[in-house]
Amino acid sequence: MGSGSVGTVAIAGAGLAGRLLAWRLLRAGVAVTLIDARGRDDRDHAAGVAAAMLAPYAELVVSDAHLFALGEASLALWPRWLAELRGQTGMEVDFHHAGSLVVAHAPDHPGLAHYADLIRYRLPVGKRGEVRDLDASALAALEPELAGRFARGLWLPQEGQVDNAQLLPALEQAIVQGMARVGGQWLQHTVVEAVEAHAVHTAAGASLSADVVVDCRGVRAQWPGVRGVRGEVLTVTCPQVRISRPVRLIHPRYMLYIVPRREGRYIIGATELESQDEGPITVRSMLELASALYSVHPAFGEGRIVRAAASLRPATDDHQPVWAQQHGVWHLNGLYRHGFLVAPALVQQAENTLLPLLGQVAAPALEGAP
Numbered sequence: 001m002g003s004g005s006v007g008t009v010a011i012a013g014a015g016l017a018g019r020l021l022a023w024r025l026l027r028a029g030v031a032v033t034l035i036d037a038r039g040r041d042d043r044d045h046a047a048g049v050a051a052a053m054l055a056p057y058a059e060l061v062v063s064d065a066h067l068f069a070l071g072e073a074s075l076a077l078w079p080r081w082l083a084e085l086r087g088q089t090g091m092e093v094d095f096h097h098a099g100s101l102v103v104a105h106a107p108d109h110p111g112l113a114h115y116a117d118l119i120r121y122r123l124p125v126g127k128r129g130e131v132r133d134l135d136a137s138a139l140a141a142l143e144p145e146l147a148g149r150f151a152r153g154l155w156l157p158q159e160g161q162v163d164n165a166q167l168l169p170a171l172e173q174a175i176v177q178g179m180a181r182v183g184g185q186w187l188q189h190t191v192v193e194a195v196e197a198h199a200v201h202t203a204a205g206a207s208l209s210a211d212v213v214v215d216c217r218g219v220r221a222q223w224p225g226v227r228g229v230r231g232e233v234l235t236v237t238c239p240q241v242r243i244s245r246p247v248r249l250i251h252p253r254y255m256l257y258i259v260p261r262r263e264g265r266y267i268i269g270a271t272e273l274e275s276q277d278e279g280p281i282t283v284r285s286m287l288e289l290a291s292a293l294y295s296v297h298p299a300f301g302e303g304r305i306v307r308a309a310a311s312l313r314p315a316t317d318d319h320q321p322v323w324a325q326q327h328g329v330w331h332l333n334g335l336y337r338h339g340f341l342v343a344p345a346l347v348q349q350a351e352n353t354l355l356p357l358l359g360q361v362a363a364p365a366l367e368g369a370p
């Protein structure tokens, strides 16, 4: 235990959930040992592959009021947390809360109408006005690059995105700093074989003890029924196309989204396959994503594919996230396809559970948090 720390937490898994929780606990003065099978710079976990859209409305096609509330609470937390992260590390993480668009080609307008109906149906009544129908001119006013390409669309003004390629290294730096100050260590390239109350056992035969153990290993965690849902994405650089906010394309066979990042980069996603295969992207998926992209704007044809990546989204049977204790071990899991959307609110719940157990004062609850 480091100087001034009040307890120790061992966290198995340093993806999205593990990193965020480690950072928050270290800030609160808790020594954290973070153990991951990957190196710190490895970006092939779900956290590093994701598009990191913050889309509580669009996600309602696969979610519900509880996830929506977690998403809204997290959207309020992200700017506060990113300001704290910047204050601690000096590292900027792009966060946009400027809405997203949903479009469809003319034959798919019935699909777009159904999509809008489903979202409105699942929204709290008072929020239904936040799903706005667009005609061609309103769409062109929001995204001039799409002028003349789509006759109808939807505007979801409350959605956003965070740049995970910036977030993950910023969290890494803050965690390493926190460990130097409070205590703990980051064990890289260390496979966790089993977790139990107060102990983590590695595949190499070592055992670590801690006051509290949290399993954040996603699809590899010891949580019953957790499964992987494969997702594949492309990163394309295409400075010729200037889209400023996430755009989704409704299509009868697959869903495409285009998420703009700095310097003409776009994250193009994503397949959603019931498969535990973590292997590289298939030719079929590459073709589907690239041709759907080309159908949104032919100038993408000149874009460069600079990364093709695949990972597994950790999902529970009912697609609800998990913050629970089982056999003495805490589990933060089931973040599925909306981990960035819900993680801050869940991690805050985790802090509020664990800090009192460790003799610390819990962070004040965010107003409106579920």
Ligand SMILES: Cc1cc2nc3c(=O)[nH]c(=O)nc-3n(C[C@H](O)[C@H](O)[C@H](O)COP(=O)(O)OP(=O)(O)OC[C@H]3O[C@@H](n4cnc5c(N)ncnc54)[C@H](O)[C@@H]3O)c2cc1C
Pocket (backbone or CB within 6 Å): 012, 013, 014, 015, 016, 017, 018, 035, 036, 037, 038, 045, 046, 047, 048, 049, 050, 051, 052, 053, 054, 190, 191, 192, 193, 216, 217, 218, 219, 220, 221, 230, 231, 232, 233, 269, 270, 271, 310, 311, 312, 313, 314, 332, 333, 334, 335, 336, 337, 338, 339, 340, 341, 342
């Ligand atoms: C293609 C794709 C697109 C996505 N897009 C979005 C999006 O737009 N918006 C959004 O909100 N969410 C999105 N997500 C979901 C989001 O990425 C996940 O919900 C989130 O990353 C899950 O976090 P996690 O920490 O549970 O798992 P991960 O981020 O996968 O981290 C798990 C960690 O556990 C480690 N680990 C596993 N097994 C072991 C072991 N035995 N020993 C030690 N370490 C181990 C792994 O190395 C990894 O670092 C997307 C996901 C994918 C795959």
